[in-house]
Amino acid sequence: MKLVVQVKLLPTPVQALALEATLRACNEAATWVSRVAFERDVKSNFALRKLVYGEAKARWDLGAQAAQHVIKKTCDAYATLKANIKAGNLGKPGSKRYMRAVGSPIAFRPEGAQPYDDRMLSWQMAERRVSVWTVNGRVKNIALTGSPKQLATLTLYRKGESDLVYRDGLWFLLATCEVPEMPLNTDLVDFLGVDLGIVNIATTSDGEIMAGRDLNRIRGRERKLRTKLQRKNTSSTKRRLKKRRRKEARRAKDINHKIAKHVVVEAERTGRGIALEDLTGIRERVRLRKPQRATHSSWSFAQLGSFIAYKARRVGVPVVYVDPAYTSRTCAECGHVDKANRVSQAWFVCRSCGFVDHADRNGSRNIRARAWELWRRGARSTAPVPLPRQRSGAGRKRSTTSSGARSANP
Numbered sequence: 001m002k003l004v005v006q007v008k009l010l011p012t013p014v015q016a017l018a019l020e021a022t023l024r025a026c027n028e029a030a031t032w033v034s035r036v037a038f039e040r041d042v043k044s045n046f047a048l049r050k051l052v053y054g055e056a057k058a059r060w061d062l063g064a065q066a067a068q069h070v071i072k073k074t075c076d077a078y079a080t081l082k083a084n085i086k087a088g089n090l091g092k093p094g095s096k097r098y099m100r101a102v103g104s105p106i107a108f109r110p111e112g113a114q115p116y117d118d119r120m121l122s123w124q125m126a127e128r129r130v131s132v133w134t135v136n137g138r139v140k141n142i143a144l145t146g147s148p149k150q151l152a153t154l155t156l157y158r159k160g161e162s163d164l165v166y167r168d169g170l171w172f173l174l175a176t177c178e179v180p181e182m183p184l185n186t187d188l189v190d191f192l193g194v195d196l197g198i199v200n201i202a203t204t205s206d207g208e209i210m211a212g213r214d215l216n217r218i219r220g221r222e223r224k225l226r227t228k229l230q231r232k233n234t235s236s237t238k239r240r241l242k243k244r245r246r247k248e249a250r251r252a253k254d255i256n257h258k259i260a261k262h263v264v265v266e267a268e269r270t271g272r273g274i275a276l277e278d279l280t281g282i283r284e285r286v287r288l289r290k291p292q293r294a295t296h297s298s299w300s301f302a303q304l305g306s307f308i309a310y311k312a313r314r315v316g317v318p319v320v321y322v323d324p325a326y327t328s329r330t331c332a333e334c335g336h337v338d339k340a341n342r343v344s345q346a347w348f349v350c351r352s353c354g355f356v357d358h359a360d361r362n363g364s365r366n367i368r369a370r371a372w373e374l375w376r377r378g379a380r381s382t383a384p385v386p387l388p389r390q391r392s393g394a395g396r397k398r399s400t401t402s403s404g405a406r407s408a409n410p
Contacts (some may be wrong), residue, residue: 001178001179001310001314002160002177003153003157003310005174006146006150007145007151007172008144009130011143016171019134019166020111021134022135023114024110025061025135026060026062026069026070027109027110027114028060029056029060029067029070030070030074030108030112031107032052032059033071033074034106035105036051036052037074037105039105043082045071045075048074048075052071053067053068061135062135065119065133069114069117069120069161072115074106081102085101111166113165113166114164115161115163115164116161120132121133121164123158125151125154128145129142129144130142157179158176159177160178161176168242168246179314182315182316183316184316184380185318189270190270190273190372191205191272191275192205192272192275193364193365193368193371194276195277195327196279196304197360199213199216199346201259203361205361207358209360222244222248259304260308263308264308264312268315268317273319273320275320275322275371276309276320277321277327277367279302279305279324320374320380322370323370327367330366331348331350331355332355332362332366334350334352338350338351344359346358346359347359348362
């Protein structure tokens, strides 16, 4: 399986200037290539290369490999846009959001990520150094650092491209690794159902509740502080906002990694598979009152689900996704379905048999039962197919500050 490992670069000031100049040149070229692709309606790699390769290479003084990666990055961005349109993530055709997405060429922010292959980037893992192509020539002996586990994974399994990323004044390399998977365990004794939620981040069918109250409390405090700073809109508040951005996302990601690891270890130890709800498109389906929207939008259920899925694949634990309909209204004991069964956010009381349980624990038991039934009918791991990966830095002209390079801790 493919895994993206992030390591930090420690360039000298001179090396950092060369890296920055390279990102700017590559992204200026990518924005120009994107405009040509949009105007000529040519989005395939080889067809677009015939139109722009020579001029992009000469105009921005790019190497042959760099020019090809610029073109490929542009095509990948349009492929991601097409997939988002097909999935309905940009609203209905004709809506403002839809027209804003399709009505102008994709633009790349000046410091967006740039892909490198082994001709442009060489690793010296023993010395913890890398040699990188730049528009100012080859820059050698750039120091790198990472955890021992990350460095060991890179040494053993690195294969394919790496992305050079500049974020919050720091330099990173996101390296693709081909990590071996354990054979899938098909001799399961049961499933471990996992109910994902907002108040309780994850609740298992074993009755274990991983509460999210502390995280939600921190999120609320951060949201109030962010609103307060934005209203002041002074130079000092802008500096403070910049310093605090992505802090909440890093905290949530760390918590999700820990929860996913705990769930997968428990399932592997007991010889069970993992059952999850297929929550694809839930944000579009659910209607909420205004006070609830911010909390619901910051719910990183998709990230937690993807962490559980890839960690399970590494150790051979099957993951089965089930239909989430009525799992919160169905009695896990007698199967009676009634909206009135859910008496509150926390408690479930069956109107038919009188069964009482924590609402999320009851839901996780229903998820477990549905997955077990699917497995007995011949189902196997059914994780939804992810959208194509988009390089960090691609965005619309009105929003060129996006950053979304995908990474995962091994």
